[in-house]
Amino acid sequence: MKQTPDFTKYDLILIHGAADREMEIASRDIQHKAPSLLEAAESGSVFLSVCAGYQLLGHYYKPFDGPELKGVGLFDMYTEGGSTRFMTHMALECTFEETGTKVLVGYENHSGRTYLGPKSQPLGKVLAGWGNNGKDGVEGAMYKNAFGTYTHGPVLPKNPWFTDLLIQRALEHRYGKVKLLPLDDSTENAAHDAAQKLAMEFKGTMSAIEATPWKR
C-alpha cells in the first residue's frame, strides 16, 4: 500500500476484477502507482485489465448509489454503476494486425456502464452480450499495448489467440520482433468454440439482475 514498483520494468501487467468494497481501497492505493503505470503504458508495456481492474484504469468509477472512485486515467473513459448487473456470455469481434479478425469470448458480470472518450479505442464489436454499456455496441478499451475488457470467465485459456498476442507483444517489448512457434491449442479452441456457441444461444435473452447496494 502507498508504494509503487517501477512498472516500466515489466513487460506484462495483469489487473483483475473485484467487488466495489475492494475497489474503493484499490482506488486510493492506485493513485500512488498511477504515474508509473502511465509511464509503462506509454513505453509499450502490455496490460490486461479485467472488469474492476479495467474500470480503475479509466478516469473514474462511480458505483450505483456510491461515491466516485478515482482511477488512473490510462484509458480515456469513465464508468458509472447502473441499477442492474449485466451478467451473460459474451462474444466480440476484434481485429489486430497480427491476427486478423477474431472472436473473443468470455463471461461478463458488472453493474458499471463504461463510456469511452475520443482517445480510447474499443477492444471489439459486440456480437453477443452487453459490452461496455449495453448501448453503443462496443466492448473494452485499448491504448497502445494496454487492453481492458469485461470478459472474464476466464479470458486467457478460452482465447488462446489473444493470450498468444499478449505474450508476443510482451516479448517484443523486451526483445524486439519475435515469432511464436505454434503449440497444440485444440483443447483451448474447443473451449472457445463452446463459449461462442453459448454466447450466440443466449443472444437476445440476456438477463440483468439488480445491482448490489453500495456499502462500506
Ligand SMILES: NC(=O)CC[C@H](N)C(=O)O
Ligand atoms: N466483476 C467485477 O470486477 C465487477 C465490479 C464492478 N465494480 C461492477 O461493475 O460491478
